[in-house]
Amino acid sequence: MAAKEILKFCIEKGFLLDKEVLDLLNESNGIDTETGKLIIEKIGAFAQKRVITRSVFDQNKEKLNQILFNLPGENKTQVEKLKIKLGINIEISREINEEEVRNIVKGRVREIKPPLNVRDVGELNLSGVKILSMDPTSSKKIEVADFVKHYRNRYSEMSNLFKERGELENLSSINKISGNNKNISIVGLVNGKKITKNKNLLIELEDLTGKITVIVNANKPDLFKKAEDIALDSVIAVKGTGSKEILFVNEIYFPDSNLAERKKSPVEEYALFTGDIHVGIDKFLENNFMKFIHYLNGRLPGAKSEEVDKIKYLFLVGDIVAGVGIYPGQEHELLIADVEEQYVKAAELLKKIREDITIIVSPGNHDALRIMEPQPLLDEKFAWPLYELKNVVLTGNPALVNIGEKRSKELAFSGFDVLTYHGYSYHHYANTIPRLMQEKAVHTPEKIMSYLLKNRHLAPTHSSTLYFPSVEDSLFIRKVPDIFLSGHTHKSGVTYYNNVLVISSSCWESLTAFQEKTGNKPDFCKVPMFNMKTREVKILDFE
Missing domain, CATH: 1.10.8 (Helicase, Ruva Protein; domain 3)
Structure with missing residues (x-):
């Protein structure tokens, strides 16, 4: 040549x-x-x-x-x-x-070794991690018919939840309502909401047979407050009196998430939860993150070795890297402008963590893959350095992961089901649901997470996130988890909702100009540590 x-x-x-x-x-x-x-x-x-x-x-x-x-x-x-x-x-x-x-x-040619359990849904690996659900990626062209199938299936699955509970009297489909009825119940998808001149709340519900308008009277303040917090496109049940023209509501039911008990492991092990590391940005708190790594390796002065030695699981719930072009002006804040090199740096850091700790990594909106949910595994084209780490398990977003299962007769235990979701939809509900707005839930995201557990859906409203309308709704919470973990908001919070442990993780980047403009007040370097035997949750602070 x-x-x-x-x-x-x-x-x-x-x-x-x-x-x-x-x-x-x-x-x-x-x-x-x-x-x-x-x-x-x-x-x-x-x-x-x-x-x-x-x-x-x-x-x-x-x-x-x-x-x-x-x-x-x-x-x-x-x-x-x-x-x-x-x-x-x-x-x-x-x-x-x-x-x-x-x-x-x-x-x-570089040899790529797939991480533990990278694609084996339902298979237990040697580290005690099992991916229970992770939606396959689809690349088909989206058509209107896909959304129709998506919402029909969502309605059907949610409707079955109400039927299983058996608390709805005279449950009827909308097309079978006739004349005046007392104590009739219907399950419907919320098609619209509006306030009347008399300050009552009109809600349009839809099922597979038709539509109906139901009215919540302002003279019933407790019921009215409950109705105000209903999200569009969510599936609810109502009990009331009336006809097919209009139904006066006496009670409202949500799908809800409930666990009968808070299970405990027979073995004392620990799981840690964090995320939003944002490797590559000039605000990345690398020294603090290294302090965390030293703690995990038992090299931090003052750390209790008996606890550190029992740490078995570390969850990283999205935004492993800062990404490129995520928000206006980000390019001026990047120390590493190439996203592949950001993952190289991230892998260098994670490689320093001792190998008997299994690291479960899920993606977020800053990572190098599609923003549409469900998000697949991190793209091997860019994140190949993470694929080479022996103790890393990659999952999609959202995902349901089981940890700590014991199969021996002496220590038989089903493990803890952990639902991971980065949390891209959360700002929508913090800014549209009256109760969450009043409580300033944008700064207490565990309240948003509890609200979504109540709805049994991670993003019920059509416009709350970008999503792929698969026939089987990927954001529907089919199985109530033991632990619900999220990031995205950069706010640390821990609570319980109906026996579900709810954890919102903090971040590892200091306040950016973009966050300051949006009014975000992040928490830094806080890591919840969960004792799987006693269920004690301790917040480790590396700030």
């Missing part, structure tokens, strides 16, 4: 070519000048980059593979070695010497 001609071509096209890329093309014997020009022009146009570096090739391997695949037939054999050097999966051409290929691969 004529290097001078390639460089001249780049100047004419407005590209700057990194020497490493030029050497890479030259090392791939058989790459002719025209093929080299074609590759550079197409990848530069796709990546919208004027400076073509090795990282541009690495970050766009899928597109590069497509470009190489679509080259004219006579160029096919010229690019096979280039594919190997770039680590692109290929079917090796017979014209390439097998031993030569083996040597190239050995020197160039």
